[in-house]
Amino acid sequence: MSQYDKKNPITLYPAPPFPKQEQSLPGAAWKMDPKPDHGEESYVGLGRLKGFRGVVTGADSGIGRAAAIALSREGADLVLSYLPDEQTDAEEVRDLLVSEGRKAILVPGDISDEQYCADLIETAVRELGGLDTLVMVAGRMESNDDILTLTTDAIDSTIKTNVYSLFWLCQAAIPHLEPGSSIVTTGSIQGAQPSPDKIDYALTKGAIGVFTAALAQQLAPKGIRVNSVSPGPVWTPLQPGSDDAETVSTFGEQAPFKRPGQPAELAAAYVHLVSPESSYTSGATITIAGGTPAF
Ligand code: NAD
Ligand code: MG
Numbered sequence: 144m145s146q147y148d149k150k151n152p153i154t155l156y157p158a159p160p161f162p163k164q165e166q167s168l169p170g171a172a173w174k175m176d177p178k179p180d181h182g183e184e185s186y187v188g189l190g191r192l193k194g195f196r197g198v199v200t201g202a203d204s205g206i207g208r209a210a211a212i213a214l215s216r217e218g219a220d221l222v223l224s225y226l227p228d229e230q231t232d233a234e235e236v237r238d239l240l241v242s243e244g245r246k247a248i249l250v251p252g253d254i255s256d257e258q259y260c261a262d263l264i265e266t267a268v269r270e271l272g273g274l275d276t277l278v279m280v281a282g283r284m285e286s287n288d289d290i291l292t293l294t295t296d297a298i299d300s301t302i303k304t305n306v307y308s309l310f311w312l313c314q315a316a317i318p319h320l321e322p323g324s325s326i327v328t329t330g331s332i333q334g335a336q337p338s339p340d341k342i343d344y345a346l347t348k349g350a351i352g353v354f355t356a357a358l359a360q361q362l363a364p365k366g367i368r369v370n371s372v373s374p375g376p377v378w379t380p381l382q383p384g385s386d387d388a389e390t391v392s393t394f395g396e397q398a399p400f401k402r403p404g405q406p407a408e409l410a411a412a413y414v415h416l417v418s419p420e421s422s423y424t425s426g427a428t429i430t431i432a433g434g435t436p437a438f
Pocket of ligand 1: 169170200201202203205206207224226229253280281282304331332333374378379381
């Protein structure tokens with residue numbers, strides 16, 4: 144079964160209740176039950192990104208892994224960013240893509256560090272012989288329903304990871320991007336509909352929408368497009384890493400499709416936004432939320 148086979152979106156994937164599970168951040172895909180679908184067995188590429196050279200952040204697991212698999216199967220060579228703790232997940236992705244004949248180079252590090260962001264882009268330009276694609280999926284979420292206990296370190300970490308990194312990665316990448324290049328950010332429906340226990344995270348997701356809209360206009364004269372994917376609930380290690388076991392067991396039930404999305408269901412949106420097929424699309428957000436409205 145590929146992404147092109149007709150299917151019923153309601154019954155396609157597991158729905159809650161899920162087995163109770165928790166992890167510590169950043170969480171690992173290989174520890175999840177059921178295992179998320181990143182399109183390993185299903186994503187069929189059609190050569191839409193032949194010759195493209197990209198960086199994908201958060202590429203070890205979840206939505207970033209699904210985006211990396213899809214971009215690679217469409218023909219792109221990639222540098223994959225993730226945290227050093229996530230080496231097991233990252234090697235699974237690298238081994239898969241390399242076995243299919245594409246370049247996939249692992250560059251672990253912390254995107255809340257400005258120097259790592261610069262080094263990541265420089266490594267990509269050197270190893271891939273240039274850069275035309277920057278897909279930023281990495282993000283940090285830690286739930287806390289009491290602002291009085293939210294530490295400055297936690298606030299700092301969330302905002303630096305989710306927002307500062309976009310500035311640092313773009314500042315490093317833009318001098319290398321030719322017309323026709325594309326930048327994709329990853330927001331969240333939390334940016335418009337914040338949950339009370341995700342105040343710092345939701346704030347960053349709202350900021351990512353604003354960042355995307357402003358940068359798209361700034362880079363339009365250079366012929367560089369900037370767009371965003373805004374997910375609803377998606378079955379990834381972000382949840383057991385951030386929420387308690389009870390919340391994870393009912394995850395996605397509030398979506399009109401009554402289940403969380405799987406990372407594989409977001410991959411084609413990233414491909415579309417990178418591909419020249421979306422040449423007049425910039426400053427746009429694609430919401431993928433199982434029927435939940437964007438606003
Ligand atoms: P995930 O845990 O699989 O991916 C997040 C990735 O971010 C991690 O794998 C990690 O590599 C990376 N990361 C986190 N902190 C980092 C740091 N300091 N330095 C480098 N890398 C770091 O979970 P996911 O759900 O696939 O998350 C991907 C994106 O999707 C995030 O931006 C998240 O906010 C967004 N999102 C997820 C959901 C959801 O329900 N899963 C909903 C809306 C938005
Ligand atoms: Mg991960």
